[in-house]
Amino acid sequence: MRKSTLALLGTACFVSGAFVTKLAENTITIDMMRDAQNLMGLHFTDAQLDSARADMEDFRKDYETIRKQPLSNDVAPALMFNPIPVGFAFEQGESSFEVARPAHVKLPKKREELAFYTVPQLAELVRTQQITSxxxxxxxxxxxxxxxxxxxxxxxxxxxxxxxxxxxxxxxxxxxxxxxxxxxxxxxxxxxxxxxxxxxxxxxxxxxxxxxxxxxxxxxxxxxxxxxxxxxxxxxxxxxxxxxxxxxxxxxxxxxxxxxxxxxxxxxxxxxxxxxxxxxxxxxxxxxxxxxxxxxxxxxxxxxxxxxxxxxxxxxxxxxxxxxxxxxxxxxxxxxxxxxxxxxxxxxxxVPFNYNAxxxxxxxxxxxxxxxxxxxxxxxxxxxxxxxxxxxxxxxxxxxxxxxxPARALTMTISVEGAAAFDELTRSGRDSLLVAQHKYAWPNTFRGARFIPAVEYLxxxxxxxxxxxxxxxxxxxxxxxxxxxxxxxxxxxxxxxxxxxxxxxxxxxxxxxxxxxxxxxxxxxxxxxxxxxxxxxxxxxxxxxxxxxxxxxxxxx
Structure with missing residues (x-):
């Protein structure tokens, strides 16, 4: 592996952030940028990379600033998925729900049989007080x-x-x-x-x-x-x-x-x-x-x-x-x-739920x-x-x-969002505590997702x-x-x-x-x-x- 690649990994390249807590202080170089673009199949000239270098330095500072802001798992992104296609019409009106009570439900002679009763059967036994909750x-x-x-x-x-x-x-x-x-x-x-x-x-x-x-x-x-x-x-x-x-x-x-x-x-x-x-x-x-x-x-x-x-x-x-x-x-x-x-x-x-059996x-x-x-x-x-x-x-x-x-390719969505949801776990190194550590386990998926560019995710x-x-x-x-x-x-x-x-x-x-x-x-x-x-x-x-x-x-x- 080239020294420039090692330096890139240690300094949280512009791709999507690093999985180390502290950013190295060395300057981003053309060699580092060239290796970074090879990871994602880009082909900018050295002159073009050099022109973008100042922005990348600023991005890296922004990463570090953002990482100082505590973000618990329950904080959602300001972007929400919209599953509604153009032309979709919602059902209107109030919800109505109809489920018939089962007739003649009795306690089984063998109490073990209760284990596999349905919800309506159990509900009728409780409602009629044949059995207490x-x-x-x-x-x-x-x-x-x-x-x-x-x-x-x-x-x-x-x-x-x-x-x-x-x-x-x-x-x-x-x-x-x-x-x-x-x-x-x-x-x-x-x-x-x-x-x-x-x-x-x-x-x-x-x-x-x-x-x-x-x-x-x-x-x-x-x-x-x-x-x-x-x-x-x-x-x-x-x-x-x-x-x-x-x-x-x-x-x-x-x-x-x-x-x-x-x-x-x-x-x-x-x-x-x-x-x-x-x-x-x-x-x-x-x-x-x-x-x-x-x-x-x-x-x-x-x-x-x-x-x-x-x-x-x-x-x-x-x-x-x-x-x-x-x-x-x-x-x-x-x-x-x-x-x-x-x-x-x-x-x-x-949206109403009008179930009728x-x-x-x-x-x-x-x-x-x-x-x-x-x-x-x-x-x-x-x-x-x-x-x-x-x-x-x-x-x-x-x-x-x-x-x-190409729906399968879109499953990178889970990798990227999961890596963000568990960013602190990855950067702290506590992901090593997870039982599964095989090639496709979360620790490696989250690390790999750090190198998916925001542009490609969007x-x-x-x-x-x-x-x-x-x-x-x-x-x-x-x-x-x-x-x-x-x-x-x-x-x-x-x-x-x-x-x-x-x-x-x-x-x-x-x-x-x-x-x-x-x-x-x-x-x-x-x-x-x-x-x-x-x-x-x-x-x-x-x-x-x-x-x-x-x-x-x-x-x-």
Whole structure:
């Protein structure tokens, strides 16, 4: 390596800043600038570089000045992603939400069967006072204590708070002040959502003792609906994968396999019947992937639907919060409690959510990514079976294609925004405390992102604008469409454009692990999307299959 390159790395070149705290005092030279431009494929002459040298010296001083300004993770950039294409029309009017109470719900003779009851079933038991919220909360706490350590899916049990909230719910229900289907129902949250008095670890060693003494908006809204917070759940460190500071979260279907991530604990706990539902987040597959590994149903809402106030930021323009549960209708019930503006997250839109389970899905215009159903994404047999079930039910499937733009290249968005979100972690050297240190782990991704020029990042966002507009055109004639869950182009494109999806179980692999399929909706089209997903689940029983929790006969890898 040339001396000039070493000097460049040590002095925080103009590319995007350095990952050393103290800037070297030597002057920026033409040799350094020549090496810097080679990193990004530029071809300025020496004379042109020399003319720009004074600006670069000034930029470097500005970097140092800006770094002296404290910036906590919750401070968002003054730029906000706009997922709304030209010509898009918002639904108008007030929200209406209709979910029928299940009839004739009784306590099971075997109390263990409660573990896999749906939210409406549990809600009816609590509403009719066949079981108290405190009894139900203690039931799930015991399951979390029994199975949580083996699955490595819990960071913190909030037992004291949970019992307090459950007793309060029982008092309110007994007094006739019933708040709805989440009243008295236990839940857990991914441990990147802040909670009063309890640690918020972000799954990462440098933050394992961090306390952010406030409730995230999502947590507060669920508690306002009468929900009982019983656990903070694991996530792969800083929202990547299933490896966290305490271990590796497991799929309850096979303990030799991870639960994927990064909403690792949320999916694992729900699949194992340790909770009725949990909150996850997704930036690029973090609800879809663990739901597939664990066989749960997950909703990734439209970008701008749910406030992220109190949530760890990884990518301000891509992070989304949604529920992981047993069924699409469970997800609809939870979503109904958490969506909408809170006056804090300015990216959230005020758009109604008119879910009605009795809607006729056969009247929806349903597309599917025909070219992605050839098996190259792993689950050909079960995916084809899903299409056939829908066709047999009278649903006409229309083939569609996604925009032909370089979406994969746009994922630099996460690298750049993540590097900014964790700038202090990188420059302080505390990134060495993270468990994962492999080539593609966050420490190296954040370091590499320092060399992405601001111009190139903004150019990527301009291409993203084209992607948003072209998706609007592609979906103008469909209400929902179907994709294999791991069709990479769909997963990448729709996370960049902010479109909602519901991932649902649709069978099993030969090795016994679950498979899923993904139903996609239009922007802010969660009502139709969840209704269609429920329609499919009413035709099948995949979401009713549960893992055998006889862990004593299995060993972890």
């Amino acid at each position: 405190e009894e139900l909360t203690r039931f799930y706490l015991e399951r979390l204590k029994k199975y949580g350590p083996t699955l490595e899916c819990v960071t913190t049990l909030t037992e004291e708070l949970a019992l307090q909230q459950a007793r309060q719910a029982d008092k309110e229900i007994k007094a006739g002040k019933y708040k709805g289907m989440l009243h008295g129902i236990p839940f857990g949250v991914k441990d990147l959502l802040s909670t009063k008095k309890y640690k918020t670890t972000w799954g990462a060693m440098p933050y394992k003792d961090q306390v952010i003494d406030e409730d995230a908006t999502v947590v507060q809204r669920l508690q306002d609906a009468g929900g009982v917070l019983v656990a903070k759940l694991t996530l792969g460190a800083l929202a990547m994968g299933d490896v966290w500071y305490g271990g590796k979260t497991r799929s309850p279907w096979d303990l030799t396999k991870g639960s994927s991530g990064s909403s690792a604990g949320s999916a694992s706990a729900v699949a194992a019947g340790l909770l009725p539902y949990a909150i996850g987040t997704e930036t690029l597959g973090s609800i879809v992937s663990p739901s597939t590994a664990c066989g749960t149903t997950g909703l990734r809402p439209t970008f701008g639907r749910v406030s992220r106030s109190g949530a760890m930021a990884l990518s301000w323009s891509m992070d989304k919060i949604g529920p992981i549960a047993r069924s699409a209708e469970d997800c609809a019930i939870v979503f109904n409690a958490i969506y909408g503006p809170d006056g804090k997250d300015q990216s959230v839109y005020d 009795t809607i006729n899905p056969k009247k929806l215009r349903v597309g599917y990514l025909k070219n992605d159903f050839d098996g190259k994404y792993g689950f050909k047999e079960t995916d084809q079976a899903t299409l056939q079930v829908l066709r047999d039910a009278g649903v006409e499937l229309v083939p569609i294609e996604l925009p032909d733009l 150019q990527a966002q301009r291409v993203r604008t084209l992607l948003v507009q072209q998706m609007q055109e592609k979906l103008k004639d469909v209400d929902v469409y179907i994709s294999p869950s791991f069709a990479s182009s769909n997963l990448v494109i729709t996370n960049l454009t902010g479109h909602p999806c519901v991932v649902v179980p649709n069978g099993f692999q030969k090795n016994g692990m679950p498979t899923t399929i993904t139903f996609m909706g239009k922007l802010f089209g969660e009502a139709e999307l969840l209704s269609f997903s429920k329609f499919y689940q009413d035709l099948t029983n995949h979401e009713e299959q549960h893992p055998n929790l006889n862990f004593t006969k299995k060993k972890k890898a």
